[in-house]
Amino acid sequence: MAERMVGLKAPFFAMNTANGDGKDFGKVSLDDYKGKWLVMFFYPLDFTFVCPTEITAINKRLADFNKLNTEVLGVSTDSEHSHKAWINAAQDQGGLGQLSFPLASDMTHQVAKDYGVLIEEEGIALRGLFIIDPEGVLRYSVVHDLNVGRSVDETLRVLQGLQSGGLCPIDWNPGDDTL
Secondary structure: OHHHHOOOEOOOOEEEEEOOOOOOEEEEEHHHHOOOEEEEEEOOOOOOOOHHHHHHHHHHOHHHHHHOOEEEEEEEOOOHHHHHHHHHOOHHHOOOOOOOOOEEEOOOOHHHHHOOOEEOOOOEEOEEEEEEOOOOEEEEEEEEOOOOOOOHHHHHHHHHHHHHOOOOOOOOOOOOOOO
16 A cells, blocks of 8 residues: 555644653654655554664664764554653663654554554554655555564665666666666
8 A cells, every 4th residue: 555655745733742862752744754755664662672773773874864964753553651661671682772853643543554554453563664755755665573583674675776866787886786
């Protein structure tokens, strides 16, 4: 479903967030990212097993995203209060620790539904990742099974390929020729 949205305006969203510092709450909408690239990723639930490996790996590479004029937003169907508790929980007890990007709350499930990643009977999202360009056009969509984490390297490679403006052949990497 979401793949058919690539090349079209990204569905609008507005959500409450827990700031990555674990101290404050905020709000975020698609409009906040005008003029920047956005990597928005959905994960199933706070306090789970695969999710923290992805979230902390993305956080460790945030400077690489920022160098590419790219913001990052994590989203689940949990509340912003759950996000805050997860950020503040000790890492040896399954917590995340501080992040440099916010976690958004899709408690209504509308955003996950709009992006085609909602598992309605469970009320959670699949592992969907979306790259939205500075004009608000959805340029990339990938959806994983709940049991398989995503690759930060691959996300950065695709982002750089999109930003290159060229035709990128299989296994293209930054610095390689485009077609």
